[in-house]
Amino acid sequence: MITAVKGTQDLLFPEVRRWQQLEAAARGLFERYGFGEIRTPLLEPTELFVRGIGDETDIVAKEMYTFQDRKGRSLTLRPENTAGVARAVVEHRLHDSPQHARLYYIGPQFRYERPQKGRYRQFHQMGIEILGEGAPGADAEGIAVAVDLLDAAGIPAATVQLNSVGCAECRPPYVALLKASLAPRVSELCGDCRRRLETNPLRTLDCKVPSCQPVLDAAPRLDEGLCAACADHHRAVREILDLLRISYRVRPRMVRGLDYYVRTVFEVTSEALGAQDALVGGGRYDGLLRALGGPDAAGFGWALGMERLLMAMPPLPGERLPRxxxxxxxxxxxxxxxxxxxxxxxxxxxxxxxxxxxxxxxxxxxxxxxxxxxxxxxxxxxxxxxxxxxxxxxxxxxxxxxxxxxxxxxxxxxx
RNA sequence: GUGAGCGUAGCUCAGCUGGUAGAGCCCCGGACUGUGGCUCCGGUUGUCGCGGGUUCGAUCCCCGUCGCUCACCCCA
Incomplete structure (x- = not known):
């Protein structure tokens, strides 16, 4: 018997009805916020993700579906959609077009990971991208879209978690400081943290191993390492969220796994899920367009895991079909x-x-x-x-x- | 990539310390010859994931392998 590829699945009726309703609700909301849909290819040059997401990230280092086509070009099934959208924006010079400054997408993504609850090799995301807008209001409004979507879906117990990871100016000095502070106590850190200290020191902050906590508590704080501009930006984002009556928790040690984030990063988690509890993740990515050969334009966006959202959503009442x-x-x-x-x-x-x-x-x-x-x-x-x-x-x-x-x-x- | 648990009918599962399989649901028909849901009766369905080993004999014990699930890592 031929079975579906590991980590992929068939969506059957009536389950597929829930997908249709979620998509319809999301499209309506996105359009009320002024977003227009973009559909980018599932297949992109591998180089796009290496340059966009970062070759040190887990996604690029070990989770991509990469293969060569018949002419020997390296292609990859997209592991996320922001890089593809950024590529399209640069390619079609959309950054100057107010009409294309706010984009949303809905579609499958692929990562070669061991499947588990809420994590699949082919999974689906919907997300938004706000381009060319560096003001903190864009961050707050973008987060508001996610919160509204979760509200509309009837998600209970969803929490917005917020942080700032600094920028190209203030992050490198902070990382150097962090590394220097942790190095003498490396023997007290867990194996993962010792490895992270080399590959991505910032990630040690996120460690949940209890024995690492005293060491990390003593380390210099990320928020204290922010430059004045980043600190101001972060404060302004929080003020606008307060104004919009969106509740959030600042998690000064939250760090995200994609290299392109600067300043604002956020996640929305739900207790209704298993170990993979992140429903939405995103942040600001000023500089991504430039890294892909485009202009030095700002960007903010997030992605929502549709399987996870549907898992956390209340079930629909049964339908009488056919009529x-x-x-x-x-x-x-x-x-x-x-x-x-x-x-x-x-x-x-x-x-x-x-x-x-x-x-x-x-x-x-x-x-x-x-x-x-x-x-x-x-x-x-x-x-x-x-x-x-x-x-x-x-x-x-x-x-x-x-x-x-x-x-x-x-x-x-x-x- | 690492670890654990589980693979028996289309589905959910039972199968006692080894003696070659069962239930419920589902599906079809009937009781009720033009009227569903409830009830009752009858019927169909299995390489016991796969390969090897131990044994007189393996669904059961052992080894390997594949698959699924959950967790780690990381992320949506």
Missing amino acids: VYLAWSGAGTYARVLLLARELRAMGVAVLVEHQERSFKSALKRADRLNARWALLVGEEELESELYTLKDLASGGQQALAAADVAARVREEAP
Whole structure:
């Protein structure tokens, strides 16, 4: 048996209905905030992610689906969408176009990781990008979009966690200071932190191992290492969030795994999830466009994990589909029923026809199993009178109606 | 990449210290010859993940392997 590739999955009805509703709700919200959709390729040159995300990051170092095409070019299935959007912006010179300054995307992403709850090799993200706007209001508004989306989805217990990781000016000196402070006590750190000290010293701050905490507590604080401009920016973002009545927690040690972030970084986590509890992650990425050969333009964005959001969302009530199940019996009825079904569909009614002749009893049983809202019975009597028996499967009541009246009756209820 | 748990019918699972498999659900039909849901009756479905070993005999014990799940790492 051929099975789906590890870490990928088929989305079946009715589960897929939840995806459709989430996407529709998100599109509506994004557009109310002035965002327009962008669809970028799933496949990009590997170089894009190496330069955009950073070759030292876990994503690039060990989690990419990378392969060579027939001409030997290295291609990668996108592990996230910001780099692709940035590439498109630079390529089409969208940075000067106010029309394209606010973009959103919805689509699959790929990372070669060991799957677990809330983490898949093909997963789906929706996200926004605000380009060319360096003011702190953009950060706060971007976070507001995420919060509104989670509210609309009915997510309980979601917390915004906020931090600033500085900029190209103040971060390098801080990292040097941090490294110097931790080096003498390296023996007290966990194995992971010892490794991080070499590869990405900032990440040690995020360590949850208890024995590391005293050492990290004694280390110089990231917020104290911020330059005046970064500190002002951070303060302003918090003030605007307060103004918007968006609650958040400042986590001075939160650091994110993509190299392109500067200043604001944030996450939204939910207790409704397992170990992989981040629903949304993002931040400011001034400088990314430039790193990709574009202008020195500001950027802010986030991505939301759709599988995780759906996991945390309350379930939908069951649907009655198809709306009308057409049951028939008797010689010569089938031909009439096929035409009747088309007639009803043309009038906007969802109809399912049984192609096997079966008893009304058996047909009604199937209608019930299919969770149909109505059954339309067509036998010899109906063929004769051209009045069809419409049965309400919830109440059990039924009436004889002409085709147009059947359609009208069924359409009285919103689908 | 590392660790742990689990692979028995389409699904959820049972199978006692080894004697070659069962239930519920689902599906189909009937009781009710033009009326579903409840009830009752009947019917269909298995390389016990795969390969090897131990044994008179393995779904059960051992080894390997593949898959799934959860966790670590990291992230959405």
